[in-house]
Amino acid sequence: MRSHHFILLLFVLLGACVSPEITPELVDDTSKVSNPPSNQRFTTNNDLDLTNMPFTVQNMQKAYSSLMKNQSFLEKFSGQSISPKLQINASHYYYRFLPKNEAEQQLLEDDEVLNVSDTPFSYKDETTTFQATEYELMIEAADAFVATPFYAVVAIGHQVPNVEYEILAEFYFPPEEIGERPKSEVTTVALEAMGVEAFNDIETESMKLTNQLTMEDLNELQFNNIRTGETKQSYTELLNKGFNLVDAEVDYNVSQPSMNTGRGRRCWTPSGRITFEEDALTDLSNPNNTFGVPSALVKVRKWGFLVIKSANTNEDGSFATPGIRTRRVKYAVWFVNNRHIYKVKAGTVFWTARHRGTRTYRREAWNQHFTTGSRSHFYAMVHHAAYDYYERVVSQYGLQRPGSHTSFSWLRISAKYNKNGSQYLHFNPLSYPFLSEARVARLKKRTPNDVYRGSDGVYASTIHELTHAGHYKMDPAFFLHGVLFGPDGRAKARRIMAESWAEGVETIVTNDRYSSLDPTYFNITNNHRGHNFVRQFHSIEDMNAYTPLVIDLVDTLNQSGRGSYPRDRVSDYQLLEVQQALFLSRNLDTFRERLRALYNNPTEVFLDELFEYPLQVEENLN
Numbered sequence: 001m002r003s004h005h006f007i008l009l010l011f012v013l014l015g016a017c018v019s020p021e022i023t024p025e026l027v028d029d030t031s032k033v034s035n036p037p038s039n040q041r042f043t044t045n046n047d048l049d050l051t052n053m054p055f056t057v058q059n060m061q062k063a064y065s066s067l068m069k070n071q072s073f074l075e076k077f078s079g080q081s082i083s084p085k086l087q088i089n090a091s092h093y094y095y096r097f098l099p100k101n102e103a104e105q106q107l108l109e110d111d112e113v114l115n116v117s118d119t120p121f122s123y124k125d126e127t128t129t130f131q132a133t134e135y136e137l138m139i140e141a142a143d144a145f146v147a148t149p150f151y152a153v154v155a156i157g158h159q160v161p162n163v164e165y166e167i168l169a170e171f172y173f174p175p176e177e178i179g180e181r182p183k184s185e186v187t188t189v190a191l192e193a194m195g196v197e198a199f200n201d202i203e204t205e206s207m208k209l210t211n212q213l214t215m216e217d218l219n220e221l222q223f224n225n226i227r228t229g230e231t232k233q234s235y236t237e238l239l240n241k242g243f244n245l246v247d248a249e250v251d252y253n254v255s256q257p258s259m260n261t262g263r264g265r266r267c268w269t270p271s272g273r274i275t276f277e278e279d280a281l282t283d284l285s286n287p288n289n290t291f292g293v294p295s296a297l298v299k300v301r302k303w304g305f306l307v308i309k310s311a312n313t314n315e316d317g318s319f320a321t322p323g324i325r326t327r328r329v330k331y332a333v334w335f336v337n338n339r340h341i342y343k344v345k346a347g348t349v350f351w352t353a354r355h356r357g358t359r360t361y362r363r364e365a366w367n368q369h370f371t372t373g374s375r376s377h378f379y380a381m382v383h384h385a386a387y388d389y390y391e392r393v394v395s396q397y398g399l400q401r402p403g404s405h406t407s408f409s410w411l412r413i414s415a416k417y418n419k420n421g422s423q424y425l426h427f428n429p430l431s432y433p434f435l436s437e438a439r440v441a442r443l444k445k446r447t448p449n450d451v452y453r454g455s456d457g458v459y460a461s462t463i464h465e466l467t468h469a470g471h472y473k474m475d476p477a478f479f480l481h482g483v484l485f486g487p488d489g490r491a492k493a494r495r496i497m498a499e500s501w502a503e504g505v506e507t508i509v510t511n512d513r514y515s516s517l518d519p520t521y522f523n524i525t526n527n528h529r530g531h532n533f534v535r536q537f538h539s540i541e542d543m544n545a546y547t548p549l550v551i552d553l554v555d556t557l558n559q560s561g562r563g564s565y566p567r568d569r570v571s572d573y574q575l576l577e578v579q580q581a582l583f584l585s586r587n588l589d590t591f592r593e594r595l596r597a598l599y600n601n602p603t604e605v606f607l608d609e610l611f612e613y614p615l616q617v618e619e620n621l622n
Contacts, residue, residue: 050169053123054206055303057170061088063206072224072253073201080194089187090156090170092306094121097150098164105350107161108150114160115299115307116150118351123212123303123328123360145350153305173306174199176325201252203327208245214362217327223248270300271320272366274313274333276380278517279372280456286518290369292317293380294387297334304330304360312338331357331366335383341390342411344383346375347419349412349436353379372455375417378442381455382415385462393463393509394470398576402469411469412436413462420445422461424468438465456514456531464506471501475583490587492621495545496614497591501582504550505575507532539564543617550578552610553595566613569606573599588614 050056054063067073068084097116099105108116153171154160175188191198204221207213213221218235225233227247238248274293281289298319300309309321313333335344335353344353355376357366370377394401402411414436420443425436440461443450453461472479478494511530514521522530536548536559552568554575560567573595581594592611596604 052210052212053169053171053303054203054210054212055171055173055305057088057090057172059206059210060172060202062209063202064088066209067201067205067252070205070249070252072249072251076201076253077194077198081190082194083190086190087187088172091173091188092153092155092171093167094169094171094305095152095154095160096120096166096168097152097160098147098166099150100147100164102145102350104161104163105145105150107163108152109352111161113158114152114154116152117356118148118150119356120151121153121301121305123305171305173302174203176308200325204250204252208250211245213245216362222251222254224251267323267325268363269320269323270309270311270329270331270361270366272298272318272331272368274298274317274319274368274370274380276370276377276384277372278455280454280514280521281518282372283454284518284520288517291384293333293335293370293384294391295338296380296383297336297338298366299332299334300324301330301332302326303328328360328362330360331368333357333368335379336410337383337387337390340410342386342413344379344386345412345414345436346379347416348414353383353415355379378417378458379415381458382413382440382462385459386413386466388459388513389463389466397505397509398574399467399505399579400470400474402466403473411438411466413438413440413465416441419443420450422465424465424472437469438462440465456510459513460506460510460531463509464502467502467505468498471498471582474579478586492545492618493587495621496547496549496618497582497585497588499545500547500549500614501578503532503535503546503548504554504578507535507548507551508554508575536568537563537565540566540613540616541620543613543620545617545621547614547617549610549614550575553578566610568610570601570603570610572603573601588618 053059064086065084068082074082095114097108099108108114151168152160172187174191191202204213204217207217222232222234223238223245224231225238225241225243225248227243228241232251232254233241233248238244274296275290276293278289278291292313292315294313294315294317296313296317298311298313298321299307300321302308302324303326308326308329309324311319311321313319333355335355337343345351346353355368355370357368370380390401393399416439419439419441421439422441423439425438440458442452442458444453444457478498510532511522514530522533532551535546536551536557538548552566553570553573556571558568559565577599578595581591581598585591585594588611592607595601596607
């Protein structure tokens with residue numbers, strides 16, 4: 001049993017929680033596996049190469065058995081409760097779920113403990129760049145449920161959703177600190193009795209046996225040569241004498257604090273920054289084109305399998321999790337707002353947008369930058385635009401805050417990488433759980449081929465659809481008028497009002513933002529060629545429901561002086577004033593009169609003249 005002095009020393013040096021002394025129940029049958037949940041099955045999968053994964057129960061058992069033959073380990077823990085026949089029991093199951101329908105898949109996604117993935121996990125470095133998975137491509141193309149397996153590593157005892165599954169493997173992951181595990185877990189209780197260094201030593205031994213020690217790991221260790229009897233050799237000394245790891249044991253009883261004693265389990269903080277390229281600024285040769293991805297969720301996976309910590313990015317895109325002792329991790333970022341306001345979906349409601357890092361980090365920060373062209377860059381732009389709308393635009397311009405009109409708290413934005421045409425679902429009376437409220441497309445329609453709309457175009461499209469969401473939140477009857485009261489012959493007018501409102505907010509907010517970032521983006525010297533400048537340079541005959549009416553109410557440009565365009569002698573209305581006039585209006589005449597009645601604007605004498613062209617567009621619409 002360990003002494004009080006040992007407990008105190010361990011607490012001071014490692015800052016760990018110390019559990020009371022417990023005599024563990026030891027199991028002699030080392031071949032016995034943990035019992036899986038009832039009515040489920042273990043399976044083998046030739047595609048899963050876990051032979052050299054250090055944390056499988058089999059490899060951890062081999063490591064413990066090897067430690068029982070290592071004299072330095074036995075000396076280090078002399079006087080402690082050690083049994084050579086201790087069985088390593090599973091702490092976690094590796095699941096493959098097989099959802100049959102949308103509802104089952106939603107159950108898996110909603111379980112935040114599972115952290116499911118559509119691809120199997122790997123402890124290896126996979127590729128240098130993230131690629132869209134086959135599943136992502138399929139569901140975006142179909143925009144419907146596509147049956148596919150999902151994977152998760154979760155602690156035994158977690159009640160998984162009622163979805164068919166297979167258990168692919170059993171793992172034993174030592175806890176980060178003493179006291180983290182239930183005392184009913186025999187393996188952890190037994191190792192805790194020896195102290196936190198026992199967790200480090202069994203991990204190190206398993207990594208040695210599975211050839212997973214990095215050069216940095218090896219240089220931190222000392223070895224005893226079992227061929228020659230030489231002790232306390234560095235890895236370099238071992239190699240220089242013609243020996244390798246199979247010829248040596250790790251010396252676990254080295255006294256230097258910088259070497260084996262506790263260094264492997266030292267605490268460190270996963271951190272970093274998530275950023276993306278504003279290519280609209282790149283096109284202007286503006287070097288200040290890197291922006292943080294705010295309010296996104298970063299998850300840290302132990303060896304690429306088990307989520308052990310998470311943190312949200314701040315406004316600058318930076319993050320830092322609580323400290324961990326795990327040496328090797330992989331990172332991922334999920335484009336979901338930390339206040340459950342909105343989440344970005346990967347082209348369809350059925351999968352949340354995320355970027356799964358494929359590189360393994362050894363006590364390193366993750367500084368992930370998304371450059372133009374990738375899916376993750378697109379997801380990051382949509383997420384950033386939504387954050388900017390909720391956190392800045394709404395308050396700065398006095399706009400109605402959007403909300404989800406389904407039974408879910410999130411407003412879901414499907415970011416469509418290979419599609420054109422953004423959309424907002426105004427009418428969703430049954431609160432469909434399988435439809436995103438907003439859809440934002442990366443491409444804009446052109447002949448013969450669609451083209452990328454640029455970072456400012458993605459920003460603007462997101463603002464446009466969220467403005468629709470705010471309009472719906474403010475005045476849902478506007479969108480349901482024909483359903484609630486029957487046809488009134490002015491549905492086309494309401495369509496013009498809705499789209500002209502969203503178009504106006506999109507244009508003004510986008511030009512204001514990018515002009516503040518680069519003064520050459522939009523000003524009188526470049527002929528007002530900012531975002532959406534062509535909208536005001538259409539003849540009435542060429543206009544559709546997306547008229548420049550709201551832009552004309554706000555800006556000071558009279559486009560009629562530049563050609564046969566509508567005369568605009570109205571100016572200086574604020575977006576908040578236009579929004580208030582739009583509220584409860586059901587046709588263009590009411591909209592115009594509410595502007596006149598609610599506000600005193602010197603240019604209101606020209607409102608009748610200005611509204612002539614949207615009224616004409618109403619007549620022209622099919």
